[in-house]
Amino acid sequence: MAAPIQKVIRQEPVKNPLESGSPSASEELQLLVEELHQSGVLEAARSMLGAKDSIAKILVEQLLRKDVLTLINNLMAAGTVLTKLDPAQLERLTEGLSAGVTEAHQTIEANQSISIMGLLKTLQDPDVNRALQFAIGFLRGLGKTI
Template structure:
């Protein structure tokens, strides 16, 4: 009968054998990823030729200084107000119907184009009153009056009287 195995010896690789195994593994990975490596090298070459690689390297080296400047700029009251106003405007826009927003923007564009057309005629009170008969003008005036009413109601909702 054979003797039972009581001791297992683990083969330890020498430093040279480990390096050979690593190099062999890298060679295999290079052969498998040849196309991707060629594209990566091409991109790196283009970045280097255009100077962007050097700029990116400089930015990475100066990342602490860039972060300090960025944080200093962001914490300015004007930027904080800009961010807060942008968030408030985005919140307001989300409560509007997209169709109405599109219609309003198209109307603004058409109104600006109409306003740019040359017209040297003076506007008298009579011509102003007569223009209210135009359905387009009347529609815009009604919209404007309802807009002003809603704006005034909201402005007065803070409890302060003018």
């Protein structure tokens, strides 16, 4: 004969996720759908689904325009270039560009002409010299690849 059951373990029934937690989950879903309906979004979505072939045709035609294809190719080329650059160097370059633009605006606002002697003196400035060395190195690298 089998041994008698000594302990009874009750199992709680699993509740429906829409009914458990907060009683308003299904109500919130209903309100959301109602608001989408009142604002016309559901009607627009239904119309778009009905015209999906026409919309797809127009979209493909627009994507195949020469200027759009050129834009896509240029974005892909720019992305390729950006993946080859060292982020730290790019950050320094953008900071330098920002500082250079600020300095250029200040120089233009001063509205002073520069003489040959002033230009030669400016070339001895370590910051200007460093920027010129960078520009010359950039031009050498560019020249090797074009």
